[in-house]
Amino acid sequence: MAEPRDRWRIDEATGCWLWTGWTDARGNPGIHLTIGMRSAPRWVWERETGRPPPPDLPLRSICRTKLCVNPRHREPGHPRRADATKITPTTERAIRRAVDNGLSRREIARTLGVNAETVRKIVAERGR
Numbered sequence: 001m002a003e004p005r006d007r008w009r010i011d012e013a014t015g016c017w018l019w020t021g022w023t024d025a026r027g028n029p030g031i032h033l034t035i036g037m038r039s040a041p042r043w044v045w046e047r048e049t050g051r052p053p054p055p056d057l058p059l060r061s062i063c064r065t066k067l068c069v070n071p072r073h074r075e076p077g078h079p080r081r082a083d084a085t086k087i088t089p090t091t092e093r094a095i096r097r098a099v100d101n102g103l104s105r106r107e108i109a110r111t112l113g114v115n116a117e118t119v120r121k122i123v124a125e126r127g128r
Contacts, residue, residue: 007031007040008069016068017044027066044069095122 008017019029019040029040041059046052048071053059057076061068068074091112098108105119112119 008044014063014065014068015070016063016065016073017070018065019067019069023067029067029069041069041071041074045071045074092122095119099123 007021008019010016011018021040022030022032024030031038031040031043033043039059041061042053045059053074054076059074060077061073062075063070063073065073091114094112095108098111099105099119103111105116105123108119109116
């Protein structure tokens, strides 16, 4: 049987561990084990850290590289809620000021490193 580290190659430029094994129809890394199919990022996380990832949360990719299984590039949480960790009261005030100054949601999102939907929600909350 191949060693675990033979299942990925390291991208020296990014530090990503790019999965070279099996992927599902959506391109998500996976591994066939005697107990059945398993998510490759979760499998690598457990092998490399010595502890299982939280069972109730997926491991979202911080580097946004689908094939990356590096545990340092993963964190427990929902991918669609990634912006939630970036939004602080200071960020919210900056978004509201930028809207008042006539900047587009897309420009604000790009500048602050959040998505336009997050900007829309913050602006919408203001009207309540």
